[in-house]
Amino acid sequence: MPAAANLAVMDIPTPQEALRKLLLERLRPLVETPGRAQKPCGMQFRGTQLFSYCCFTTERIAAFETLQAVIGIVLNGTKEFWVGNSGRRFSAGQVFVLPAGTKLDVVNIPDDRRGRYEALIVEVHHLPPALAALPELPQPAARETRHDVTLTAELVDALSHAAHTLASSDHAEILAEHRLAEVLMLLRNDPAARCLFDLSLRERIARMVVAETTRTWTAEAIAAKLGMGASTLRRHLTQDGTALREVLATARMQIARGMLERGEANVSTAAEAAGYASRSHFIRRYRSIYGAVPSEHLAR
Known part of the structure; x- marks a missing residue:
């Protein structure tokens, strides 16, 4: 029997899993709180249009409504969205998008190892002028059923840069629109993010x-x-x-x-x-x- 046959089979991460891991490595430090025995629960302001959310026990929020369009990144644990009997689940490293005025039920589930659920939330108040001036996207042939954003190396870089810029009080207001425009430009052709652009x-x-x-x-x-x-x-x-x-x-x-x-x-x-x-x-x-x-x- 060839020696190679004795080697253990190794789990090779998929490209999406590798990108999620990279995104977590870059964004988790933004929500770390050195010197605290325990992170604060609930919503925490992190910078211009940037918030984090944390909980330590599974929580269910009925009839939650988004006031702003948001781009969310799950940092720890699992998030579930439910509309009736239809549910969507997002795990650590996945990116989700919700338009303003979305009404749904939310379940936040801490992970077993870290003992908490945590997410980073970026509010999208409006489309930057450069994006608003682009031609309208063609209407899809069928309803999109995939809800998690597909990560690319460029999108991971853009999300990381945007989050760190928004968390910087000195220059966030000046650079926020440029950083978010970069993220939105990369999301524009992703069917899962279409709700940010199909606006009445x-x-x-x-x-x-x-x-x-x-x-x-x-x-x-x-x-x-x-x-x-x-x-x-x-x-x-x-x-x-x-x-x-x-x-x-x-x-x-x-x-x-x-x-x-x-x-x-x-x-x-x-x-x-x-x-x-x-x-x-x-x-x-x-x-x-x-x-x-x-x-x-x-x-x-």
């Missing part, structure tokens, strides 16, 4: 408003950003069964809810951000949209 007109407007919360948005300013005239903008919205006033009001309410959940505002400040002079009117409108009063969404 009202979704595109909402993202613009949420991205620049202090700006006074007019029909002319929005239309100029979208490369059309104000009258054309209004006509398209009317054809969609809505009006610019309604789109702006909804976007501002999303801003208010995000501020409350991140602990950036009290109810009065959130009402002002949503464009309400009356706190009571804001609370009534908020409850009609989200089924809860603003104080129930205050960051704990």
Whole structure:
């Protein structure tokens, strides 16, 4: 018998497994907390548009809704998304994408070895102008059933650079759009990330408003950003069964809810951000949209 036949069979990682391992090596140090006996639970702010999430026991979150489009990377443990009886599972090193306004049930499962579930979350507020100006993607022949992003060496590099830049307070705001644009450009042709680019007109407007919360948005300013005239903008919205006033009001309410959940505002400040002079009117409108009063969404 040849000597080679006595060699043990070795598990050779697939290209995707190797890239996931590389991504974890680069991103896990961002969420390490030296000197702590235990990591803090829940959502932690890490930098511009960058958050981490950690839990130590399996948790189930019913009817979770994304306020912003997000790119997520599971760092430890397993994440499951459920819509009815249909589920998707993501393990450490996998990248997932969710559009704004997604409603689903979430299960976060710690791994046995590290004893925790952990993920890094990048918020995508709007498409950079360079990407928005590209031709629309062709419609797929059939519904896409794969939900995890396919990693490439270029995408691993881009995600790593973007995360580390966003976590740097000195230059994050200047470089954030460029770093995220690189990531989005690489994701653009991945069917699993298509939801970031297949946006309705009202979704595109909402993202613009949420991205620049202090700006006074007019029909002319929005239309100029979208490369059309104000009258054309209004006509398209009317054809969609809505009006610019309604789109702006909804976007501002999303801003208010995000501020409350991140602990950036009290109810009065959130009402002002949503464009309400009356706190009571804001609370009534908020409850009609989200089924809860603003104080129930205050960051704990």
